[in-house]
Amino acid sequence: MKKLSLHWKILIGMALGVLFGFIMSNVNGGGVFISDWIKPFGTIFINSLKLIAIPLILASLIKGVSDLKDISKLSSMGGITITTYLMTTVIAVSVGLLLVNIIKPGESISEKTRSELIQAYDSDAEKKRSAAAENKNSGPLQPLVDLVPSNFVAAASDNKNMLQVIFFSILFGISMILIPPNKAKPIKDFFDSFNEVVLKIIDLIMMFAPYGVFGLLAALIVEAPNADLLKSLLMYSLTLLLGLALMVIIYLLIVKLLTGRNPISFLKAILPAQLVAFSTSSSAATLPVTMDRVQNHLNVEKEVSSFVLPIGATINMDGTAVYQAVAAVFIAQTFGLDLSFTAQLGIISTATLASIGAAAVPSAGIIVLVIVLAQAGIPEAGLALIFAVDRPLDMCRTVVNITGDATVSTIVSKFQKTQS
Numbered sequence: 001m002k003k004l005s006l007h008w009k010i011l012i013g014m015a016l017g018v019l020f021g022f023i024m025s026n027v028n029g030g031g032v033f034i035s036d037w038i039k040p041f042g043t044i045f046i047n048s049l050k051l052i053a054i055p056l057i058l059a060s061l062i063k064g065v066s067d068l069k070d071i072s073k074l075s076s077m078g079g080i081t082i083t084t085y086l087m088t089t090v091i092a093v094s095v096g097l098l099l100v101n102i103i104k105p106g107e108s109i110s111e112k113t114r115s116e117l118i119q120a121y122d123s124d125a126e127k128k129r130s131a132a133a134e135n136k137n138s139g140p141l142q143p144l145v146d147l148v149p150s151n152f153v154a155a156a157s158d159n160k161n162m163l164q165v166i167f168f169s170i171l172f173g174i175s176m177i178l179i180p181p182n183k184a185k186p187i188k189d190f191f192d193s194f195n196e197v198v199l200k201i202i203d204l205i206m207m208f209a210p211y212g213v214f215g216l217l218a219a220l221i222v223e224a225p226n227a228d229l230l231k232s233l234l235m236y237s238l239t240l241l242l243g244l245a246l247m248v249i250i251y252l253l254i255v256k257l258l259t260g261r262n263p264i265s266f267l268k269a270i271l272p273a274q275l276v277a278f279s280t281s282s283s284a285a286t287l288p289v290t291m292d293r294v295q296n297h298l299n300v301e302k303e304v305s306s307f308v309l310p311i312g313a314t315i316n317m318d319g320t321a322v323y324q325a326v327a328a329v330f331i332a333q334t335f336g337l338d339l340s341f342t343a344q345l346g347i348i349s350t351a352t353l354a355s356i357g358a359a360a361v362p363s364a365g366i367i368v369l370v371i372v373l374a375q376a377g378i379p380e381a382g383l384a385l386i387f388a389v390d391r392p393l394d395m396c397r398t399v400v401n402i403t404g405d406a407t408v409s410t411i412v413s414k415f416q417k418t419q420s
């Protein structure tokens with residue numbers, strides 16, 4: 001018999017978790033049973049995701065940046081590629097922020113559920129709240145100052161400082177490009193294989209995911225039996241899906257306006273890649289198909305696509321960027337935290353960086369979400385809230401991630417033609 005693929009196992013884990021949660025909430029002592037014997041598996045799962053976050057950022061960014069050595073050779077193509085990637089990502093975060101502030105999915109829960117939630121995650125939420133209050137009182141350049149760690153080991157010892165680890169990794173990667181290649185080779189080989197190992201660890205953690213989501217969902221159901229929270233999770237998912245759909249429309253407009261291509265034939269050409277992205281939840285796994293569709297069906301020159309797409313798969317994740325914004329603000333709303341305008345502006349930069357730092361593999365987005373949450377002073381415990389529905393949303397954001405890469409490759413191709 002063909003082995004069931006992971007996303008099906010996770011979906012089954014989710015469904016069984018909900019079912020089990022409902023059954024246990026009607027059984028005497030069911031709630032205690034779940035919190036003693038089932039929920040810990042969910043907690044272990046979330047902890048292991050958090051555990052791998054710093055090594056993942058280190059490995060994937062140092063490898064990603066140091067792979068960019070061709071930028072000096074192909075500087076014009078490199079420049080336009082990176083600029084367009086950055087621009088689409090900032091648009092994506094802004095779309096997410098706009099929608100989540102208009103729809104306010106996290107505010108749909110009742111005061112009662114909110115105070116129960118806050119109580120459940122009390123110590124964490126309280127800490128974050130006072131940190132957020134402190135943040136509000138600091139000077140305008142404080143975020144910039146916070147970006148540069150005074151001690152690397154200290155920075156890497158706390159998930160809260162992940163932005164500092166990103167800063168160090170980029171600096172490290174750039175310096176690797178600047179030294180002679182023969183000197184850089186050993187460390188490059190080291191980080192290439194370090195990256196492989198980290199990706200394998202994520203693979204292993206994800207094998208545990210079906211059991212993790214089972215525990216998380218069962219606990220969610222018995223702890224929030226009023227269905228209030230489920231409703232707000234649904235609203236959150238719809239907000240995110242709306243944001244992702246908007247991004248696709250924006251891409252089609254860009255394709256039409258900047259390259260003069262027909263948006264429908266563009267979509268038709270990349271549909272197979274989108275389906276693979278949907279079923280694998282990984283831009284990296286989809287890369288060969290994206291390459292094929294972009295080269296052979298969108299007729300983008302090989303020279304352009306083989307440069308733009310691999311970089312895009314690692315650093316351009318617009319679906320993930322929309323998600324970071326929506327998820328972070330949703331969690332803040334659920335916990336009743338009022339994010340200031342400056343805090344939301346901060347989310348634009350952290351979410352952009354986090355989406356760049358996310359690896360092109362399943363669930364990378366929720367791992368780097370820790371950075372955005374920590375930086376904005378939002379309780380990390382909120383991860384447990386949204387994890388329940390993360391997998392299907394991951395499938396959808398990956399579709400947007402690769403659609404963004406394909407869009408940018410048509411723009412770069414057009415730009416290269418006008419240059420020559």
Ligand code: ASP
Pocket residue numbers: 281282283284317319320358359360361362363364365366394397398401
């Ligand atoms: N799964 C996504 C990708 O590979 C990343 C994410 O988790 O958002 O593109």
